[in-house]
Amino acid sequence: MVVLALSFSSLSIAQDFKNGERMTIGVTLHPYYSFVANIVGDLADIEPLIGAGYNPHNYNPLPEDLVRARSMDVIVVNGIGHDEWAFEILQASGAGDTPLIYANNSVSLIPVAGNDEAVNAHTFISTVTAIQQIYEIARELGRYDPDNAQAYARNGRAYATSLRRLKAEYSQQFSDLDTSNFRAATMHGAYGYLLQEFGLQISAVIEPRHGVEPTARQLAQTIEAIRAANVNVLFAEKFFAGQLAETIQAETGVEVYSFSHISEGDYTxxxxxxxxxxxxxSLKAAVESTAPSL
Amino acid sequence: MNISVAITQTVSPANKRWESFLLIAALLLLVMLTGSYAMLFGREDRQQVILDWQLSAYSDLQDTDQAIYNELLVAVNEITFMQQDSLDWPSVDDLRENWLPPFYQDSSWINRGSVNWQFSSGEDRAVYFGNQGQLETQGAYLLILNNEFVGTGEVLVASVWWHPQRMTGLPHSTEDSSLILAGWKEVVPYQGLDERERLSD
Structure with missing residues (x-):
């Protein structure tokens, strides 16, 4: 048996470490900014640990990050391999004892497609696993800020409902489409949770280097791998598609679409x-392109 | 004509008798010390403990079953809220009206075999039973929820069970021992908490 969810009454064990003061909540990744913003509304302040426009996969901390880290009362982290740099920033800034909320603590994880040894840390690219994190974050924020715990729980639930409605809007559109011919590869191992929630599978992950334009040699190897995988759809990365996608499409004949890693842009x-x-x-267009014509 | 003469001179160590012995002893000491350090402080790959009557959601389930399991796990949160709102367990229709997978009937539900869900409840227990999936080799699913008092507070204890075969109907008993005897397996998640502990080892 596993205790999967605490009932609301158990929130009374919370520690009121801010004595009713307004909290500043740090976040490491873009999705966590949106999650926290929708949970707290105007009841707390949110501060990203790093500026917009940096690649969170291989981030090198900057001096201003250390200053910012010291102003945070609690920080929401992925904690399963996608924001290890955050721990370096906290240690270097002397804020190593800042309380952390591990968004994935109660998320059931899956491996990266085709590699059972590697845990897929991209739990935020799926409504199902995002919702589990929203519940987790709302619960934990309520423990640190008991005065607003009810509001956080209520807002988190409403936000979860809006994401479920978003998914339902698309999955109803998919209902009339035949997916039996859908064979997809992705250029990053991030999208397993997303395809799984639509009952679709990834046949291969073909990743030259995430977030970096591949060399000519890597591109040749990628094209060879796509041919070998016998797929008819390839999902490239939104911010690195462009010329690369056109070349791959011309060389292999597969339809190329792009997915957003949800880690580039303004924090809103x-x-x-x-x-x-x-x-x-993007997923809908790809499914439509592979559906047998009537 | 130049004539070169090779001269060989052997220089013996001052303590010839002990040099090899000391070298071997030093090597042995080094091996023993590093071995002891590794045993005491070395990293050990953490393995999740899965008992005979359990399955790992991470490594033992096929993609479809894994997806249904993960959605059931998330649904527990909303079921809890709905039960607190109305003081009654939500029915399958209630869950569908709230777009809650895996109960909501959309393309994902169709792709995963159009599983038929039934609900039953007792005094302190709710059971959601999934059966008659259309996919080949698809079995049956059980989500069991109990309100239990632990310490000073009430907690919701949930468990998900999987059976490799389709059932003729809801199990007569949903007690652990009865389910295990009937061939059900409890599914255990590999969660972020587990991965974090592994990373910090």
Missing amino acids: PEFYESEMRFNLD
């Missing part, structure tokens, strides 16, 4: 839904 409450909508539009 709406950013997550907007990028997920982009992903779902």
